[in-house]
Amino acid sequence: MIASKVSTPTTLKEWIRYPSNQSAMFETVVVANSEIIGVAFDSVNNHLYWTENIGNRGNIMRCNSDGSNIRNILSESHLSVLTLDAENRLIYYGQNQRNGQLHRITVDGKEKIALINQTSSVYGIGLDHAEKRIYWMEYYTGELKSAWLDGSDVKTIVSTNVVSLNWNIDISDDYIFYSSINTIWKVTKSSGQIPSVVHTDTERILGVLFYTQNGEYKTHWLLYINKYETKCT
Helix, strand or coil, X not given: CEECCCCCCXXXXXXXXXXXXXXXXXXXXXXXXXXXXXXXEECCCCEEEEEEEECCEEEEEEEECXXXXXXXXXXXXXXXXXXXXXXXXXXXXXXXXXXXXXXEEECCCCCCEEEEEEECCEEEEEEECCCCEEEEEECCCCEEEEEECXXXXXXXXXXXXXXXXXXXXXECCCEEEEEECCEEEEEXXXXXXCCEEEEECCCCCCCCCEEEECCXXXXXXXXXXXXXXXXXX
C-alpha cells in the first residue's frame, strides 16, 4: 500500500502494510522535489508514478518501487491527479485549474492527447477497465463525470451540488465512491441515480480506496484523514 503523510507533502510515497489492525510500518520510498498531488502504482511493471507541482508548473515522475531510477516523464502546467492503464502502458491525468483539460500519454511521456477539453480542477480520477470508461470529479463544479477512454460520450453521473469540497474517487464493479467534506458517498455508474452515504467522519476526507481482501469482494475503504488511517465497512 502506498500512502502519504499530510505533514510532509514532498515525501508522499511511503509503504504502509495491511491489515490495518497490525502495527503500521512507514518506509520512505522517494523524496519529491515539490508538493505531490497524485500517486499511482503500476503493479505489473513495479513502477511508482506521481505528480508534483511548483507554482503553476509541474511534472509527472516515475521511479522503481524501491525509489531507484527516478525519471521525469512529462512537464506540464497545473498538474493534478493521475491514474494508470498498466496493461496498455498509458497514463491519464487532470489539471488543477478552472479551465483545464484531461489528457492521456504513454508511460514514456509521448503521444499526448487531450481527451476532454473542458474540466474544472480534477482531484479525483479513475478507470473502469471492464466498461472502458474514465471517471473524474470536478472540484469547482461538484460534478462527477464519465466518458469513453477515447474522450467521447461525456456524461454527468451526478451533480453533487457541493463545490470546492469534493476530492478523491474510486471505482468498484458496480459503484463509484467519492469523498465530499467529511463523508464518503457511493453512486451507481448510471447517470441520474441518487448517491447514498457510506461513512461520515469528524474530519475532512481527502482519499478513498476500494479494495478486495483475500480475493473476496468486500466493501471496505481505506481513508486518510489528516494523519490518521481509518478503515470502515
